[in-house]
Structures are given as C-alpha cells and as structure tokens.
Amino acid sequence: MNWDEEVDVLVAGSGGGLCGAYTAAREGHSVLVVEATDKFGGTTSYSGGGGMWFPCNPVLRRAGVDDTLDEALTYFRAVVGDRTPAELQDTYVRRGGGVIEYLEQDDSFSFQVFPWPDYFGKAAGARLDGNRHIIPTPLPADRLGALSESVRGPLATDRLGEEQPSTLIGGRALIGRFLLALSKFPNAALRLNTALAELIVQDGAVTGAVVEREGVRTAIRARRGIILAAGGFEGNQELRERYGVPGTARDTMGPWGNLGRAHEAAIAIGADTDLMDQAWWSPGMIHPDGRAAFALWFTGGLFVNQDGVRFVDESAPYDRVGREVIEQMRSGATTLPYWMIYDDSNGVVPPVQATNVPTVEPEQYEAAGLWHTADTLEQLAERIGVPGPALVATVARFNELAERGRDEDFGRGDEAYDRAFSNGESPLVPIGAGPYHAAAFGISDLGTKGGLRTDSAARVLTASGEPIRGLYAAGNTMAAVSGTVYPGGGNPIGASVLFSHLAALDMLG
Template sequence: MTSNPEWDETFDVVVVGSGGGGMTAAWTAARAGASVLLVEAGGAYGGTTAYSGGGIWFPGNTVLRAAGHDDADEARDYFHAVVGDRTPRTLQDTFLATGPALVDRLLEDDAFAFEPFAWPDYFGSVPGAAVERQIRALPLDPAELGPLAEQLRPPLKVDRAGAAPADTLIGGQALIGRFLLALGRLDTAELRLDAACTELVVEDGRVVGLVAGERRVRATRGVVLASGGFEHNAAMREQHGVPGAVSGAMGPASNRGLAIQAGIDIGAATDLMDQAWWAPGIAHPDGTTSFSLWFTGGIFVDADGERFVNESLPYDRLGRDVIDAQRSGRVGERYWMVHDDRDGALPPVRSTTLPLAPAEEYVAAGLWHTADTVAELAAAIGVPADALEATVARFNEHAAAGHDPDFGRGDEPYDRSFAGGGSPLVPIEKGPFHAVAFGLSDLGTKGGLVTDEHARVLRPDGTVIAGLYAAGNSMAAVTGTTYPGGGNPIAASMVFGHLAVLDALGSGASR
C-alpha cells in the first residue's frame, strides 16, 4: 500500500481486466462521458471470456422475450433454489434484476447485437429449470475492428495449440470484439496491455488509484477489479486449498490473482477462495488436462473398477463429484473412461477444448490403453478384473433398458443434450475395449473479494472500502458453490462491472 504517490496520469475510473466484466465496466464509464483507463495484465484483450462460448445467462431480457421466452419469475425461483443462502439474497436478486436492463442499455449501442442461445440449465430436476435462458453476441467480421483485431485474445486452441484462426469471430470472441468495436468509438476510453495491477493506493481509507505496470494511475471516482481469478498461481491455489493444479487451468496464463491479492493487502474480505468452475479434463501427454465435454459414450470408473458418477452431468457438477471421489480415496489424480470400439480407438469425446496429440503419444505416456477383453483392459489400468466386468455388464443392462438407476444418467435435459435428446447410455460391447485417462480441470477460480450488491468491496466487518469495486472472478461469485447454468459467470461479471461504474459515477442505487 502506497500513500501520496506522484501520479503519472489521472482518470475518472480505472478498470483492471478485459474480460466481460472489465469491458462492460469500461464501456459503462465511457458511455457516460467519464474518462476511463482499462488495464490488462496479458498481451491481448478478452480474458477468459475470449476463450469461452460466450453465453450470457440473462433470463427475461429483450432478446429472449422477442423470441417468446419470458420466464424471469421462474428463473429467479430456480436460481434461489440452486444457490441457496450461500450468498446474500440481495446480491442474487440484484444480479437477476440487472441483467435484462443491461441488455437494453447495450442494444442502444449499434456495436452490439445478440441472439437467443439454447442450452439447458445445469440442475434440470430443480423446479424452474429451462433450456433457453442464454443469449450470445452475433458473429463479427474481425475486419470491422481494424488494428484492434490483432489485440483480441484468440480462442484457446489457437492461443495454446497453434490452430488456425477462424475467419469470423463467434462466441466469446464476438462478445469481446463487439466491446472493442464500441470502445474504439468512444473518445474517453483508453485501453492498455501488459499492465498488471500490483498495488492499490489508499488515502484516508479510500482507494484513490493503483500501480499498473510501472505507472501510478489516479482514479478520481473508483477502481474496478475484474481481472479474473488466480487459477495460474500455484502458491495461491495451495494457500487456499483449491483442488486440481495449474496444469488443468483453462483461463489465460495472466490469471494469477494479483489484483485479488492487492485487495487483500488493503484489508478486503474474501470468500469462496477454495472454489472454481470445475470440469473433467482429458489427460494429455504433456501433463496437462483440458476441459472436456460432449461425451458420446463411455463410463468413468474408480480404483475399484466401479462407476462413481453420472458421466453426462453438467461439467461443474461432474467435476465436483470427481473431487468428492478423490477426497474419499476412490480415485486419484487420474481416473479412467472405459469405452468400446464402435467409433474406433479415439475417445468418445467430441470436445476436448485443446486439440489431441497423435494417438501414439497417449499410448506411450500410458494414458490410453486397448485390450481384446474387459478383463485384460482392467489389468492394463490396474483395477480388479471381476469388478470391471461386472460394472460393464450392469451398465449394459441399464443401456438396454434406457434407464440408469445407479446415477440417473439421462434423467435431465443436459444429460441428453449431446445425444440428440435421446438416451446417453451407450453399451460397451464391441471389442477391442479402450481406457482413457482423465483428471480434473477448471475454467478458473471463483473465489475473490466480497462485495455488496453495488459491487463495492467490503472489509471483514462489512464496511465498504470506498473507491474499490470488484466483478467477475475477482469477486466472490454470486452463485456461491454452484454453477446454475451456462453463461452465469460472464453474465454476473458483466452485471457487477456495470453496477460498479454506476455507483462510482454517482448514478447507482447506493448514492
């Protein structure tokens, strides 16, 4: 903490982070005519949002209503039932109420255009669950961004694996691209890369600026921290007991929690610091695991050769079941997906996020095994042969009956979403038989600074740290320990980034 520094520059608002929350905060400030500086720790704009599918969970918004989906009341009941009392009800209600209004504001700017995006909620048996509560930005031609297109963080498979970029921006790329398009037209907005926030400056109990890169920047109205989580900071993960490892983190490498730590250093309260947005991850020869979904077959087995989970669960719920199994000793760092040869030796996984390496590399690393019989496969992966044979036989009986009484696979809409609405129970009967190693992955940590419903950061005693706000994965998630539906993280990040600036500029409800 530094007092009375010599300022290098001054803005009304300084935003840290360039994902959905940071971009929304900067756009809100600039649209109001305030001077705003957005600083990004990495070398490209977009944060984890740019890696994502770009879904935004805003039930009852204008775009959904126009398509005949107006179930805001049911969505509120569903959200409350899933999240429970783990986070303040006022925080939850503010999120739910602000989303539709934010969409209306964005649509006043012709840089934005959205469409409905059908994707089932993640707790399909909870009353009020639905399959159409998301919107996403319409595709965008990168040529419209001009030079800014080169500064947009590319998709994960391009950024990490060198895949060829697409000709059109879609999903999270399109959302961030549209924010860049909008901000490029606003004279009071300035964006800056390679400028990590390492320190907050406090005077008389109020945050008045920060150190970003090598510059001391004054913020006369407020600082908004929206720089993601700390999934790529091994020391912070260990300190706070976050399961998994950096090797399974899907967020950008710049997500090291520096801004969160800067808030902690000046006395901010934190919550949910042991939490993340979890997922199963296929294991790669380089030691990493990558977020995987869209399973068209296979079962997961533990060290005893028995199933331990509904393999078609939404990824966060599945990841949490994996963590529970790891804590109980049923599985270790790795566990196995067993499948048959109906589609060949490749895993029945349509989305591994990152491209697969050549198959022989997985075999050489001991991550993929093939055998003529289930018993021989069991020996290869070190589980009891009789148990694995019994597990496969029982699962095949369930597949034939079209019902899984053990784990309920196929009972909820999400379970069936990758099976064309049909049963996801695919028998394991055509040899040779295969086993694929999986581990734990995450889409980012979700613990951070505690805020009120205006996104103002709080101290442990509940008092407000004046001038400091948080949103996105820098903020303790409004969803608590759950993931109610796809698009929740981006939506909440945008809402609280927006509310932070409204409060900082004096137009929020707390003023």
C-alpha cells in the same frame, strides 16, 4: 501523492469487465483498461459459447420465451440457497436483462438465443428448454481490424499454435464486440502487458493504483473509482494451496496471467473475501502435454476409478461431475487419473465432442500412456491398472441399465442437461464388442470463483460489511454470486458483465 496519470475510471482486467469500461466511456468519462498479459479477453475469451445466463432479457423476449423473473429467481435461490446474500442473487437475476438492453442500443453488439438447459433440472423453477441463455453473434475479424489480433485465444492457437480463425465466435466474439465499441470512444484507452501492483488509499478511499509495465511502476489516479475484474487466481499454485483449491494451476483453463494480483492488492487494504476454496470445475481429458483440459459432450463411454468401478453420472453438468470427482478423491474412493471406457464404434478417439483443446494425433496419447486399446476388457483392465473382474462386471451392469433405458445407479439421463447432447434421447449408450479403449481423465477448472466480497452495486466490502470507497469488483475477482454451485451455462460471464456494468453506474451516479 504525485500521480503519473489521471483518469476517471481504471479497470484492471479485460474479460467480461470490459462492460464496466464501456459503460463508463459511453457515459462520458475517461477510462483506462490495464491488462496484465499480451492479449485482451481473459478467461472469457476461452469460452466456446461466450454465453450469459440472463433470464427474460430482450433477446429472449423477442423470441417469445414465456419465462418470468420470479420463476428464474425461484430457481436461482433453490440451488444457491443462503450461501450468498439474497440481495446479491436478486440483483443478478433481475438486472441481467437490463444490461443487454443497454448494450443493444449500440450496433457494435448483437446477441442470439442459444438454448442451454439449467444445470439443476429438478430444482423448483428450472428451465429445461434452456431459454435463459444467450450468446454473442459471431464477429468477422476484419470488422475489428488490427485489434482482432489482440484478442486472446482460441485455445487451439494458444496451446497448439494454430492460426487465429477469420471469425471470432463465443467468448472471443463478446470481447471483440466490446473492443469494437470501445474503439469509438476517444476517452477510452487500453493497455496490454500492464499489471495492477497495488492500490492507493487516501482518507479511507481508494483513489488510484500503481501498475507495472516492463518493470516500470506508474501511479494512476482514478477520480471516480477502480473496477477489479482481473480474473481469478487459478494460475497461482501457491495461492491455490494457501486457500485449499483442489487441482493444480497446470490443469486450469484460465490464461496464464490469472495469478490473483488484484485479489492480493485488495486484501492488503482490508477487503474481505469469500469462497476462496472454490472454482468452476469440470472433468478434464488429459493431453500429451500432461494437462487436463475441460471436456464435455460425451456421446458414449463411462467413467471408472482405480477399482474398475463406475462412480458418477458422466452426462451431468460439468461442474457437478467435477465436484463429485473431488469428493471421491477426498474420501479416497477415487484417485487420478480415472478412465473413460468406450468401444470401437468411432475408433480409438474418445467419444468426446467438445474437448476445447483440440486433440492431436492418437499416437501421441498412446505414447504418453493416456490412451489404451485391447481386444478384451480383461486385457484393457490390465493395461490401465484396474481389476479385470470388476471392469467386466461394471461394463455388464452399465449395458444392462442402457438396455432398460434407466440409470438406476447414478441417474444418467434423468435431467434435461444429461440429454442435451443426444437429441433428448437417453445418453446411456451400451458398450459394444471389442476392441475396447480407455482414455485418462483428471480434474480441470474454468477458473477460481472465490474473491472479494461485494454488495449489489459491486462495491468491495470490508470484514465489517462497510464498502471501501472507490473500489469495485466483478467477474472471478469478485466472490461468485452463485456460491458453491453453478446454476447454468453463462453464469460466470453473465455475472462479470453485469456487475462491472453496475459498478460503473454506481461510481458515476
């Protein structure tokens, strides 16, 4: 093989998988990170919090949290079940704290507690106070220097053209801190607009890859191994349809470069896959550009379907709401769009405190037929195409439940997460007097979660369960350790950071 370049470790993708690049560089090995797009950060950079679900990590221990790994593992297994290997689950829960300890030895990294309740509050071992979750400390952009302009996002910048803020927060802060740390190592290189095209196999082992930049193909030898952490394939409509992923590429929150090329390259050499019909779901408020975007933190309102009937706990964790909408769609009980119904307490803008993509002028939503206002519920029902008597009855029933303080129909407020945005109070806020409003919602996702099947060292496996020498996967390129559920905020980024770290340690060991 005639190689154009040689490094010890090649990393495809620049989201949470940067942890693998950092680990390899810190341990003294040459590293090249190739990012298919013009910005670093992937889906991680779009995360508002950049959180990681790592029970009993050093940040939590310093804060006096009394959790145990056994209790956390009890919870994780209770919600994930046997959908993924027990060893993989055990590795995620027990070794997450170790990667934070490793990173905190470098002053480029700083984290803080950000309580975020577990998403299945009634499951055994659930932590209702949220103390399994940490986020990166905000990072002033000037500390990162010129590299700050190379960090993807935020969404307000990428979708609406707003200027990048002077401080990196959430997922952007995490990416910024990895870039800051990597900049200290002369043995680490980062390359934008460079996509993984294919993997090279020699004598049964992955020894390198072909990457493409501006139409030029380059063969890169990776002496120690390759980490595929290039995100999911949520932006590739053809792959979504092939694997039966509900929703559309238009409505994903993943960046445009997440097309599944790393998946396809690995599949072409015999890698096994799992969970390929799965994604991290959410309800999506529809914006004037026609895209449904991840929305949470509802301080009022209720959802109704095309029959004017309520069908879900609106305050439940976003993935659980999204999955319920999908099941309703499959059965024909709900079609898109469905509608948030709310009163005029805060004017025409829906009671959604975290739209992720900022809202624009109300007139644009109204002109697009996405927001409607009427003096009566009957008139509102006519404008959104649902039966008037049904909508009136639905609101009356909801108000009755709100007055009682207990949602006997869908359990809104029965779990800790439901009350996370209402200071522990019931999220059942009655619909008051008119005028009344309706806002159109659809389905969004935070990326696909199906990918390459791996072992607990992040080694990619064949269908027979044998590791493919030299090939590793993490993040949304790896089949999610959480299976078909979303155990808690920070699970996707946490798994990406941890398994890319473990991949680097394994290939260098």
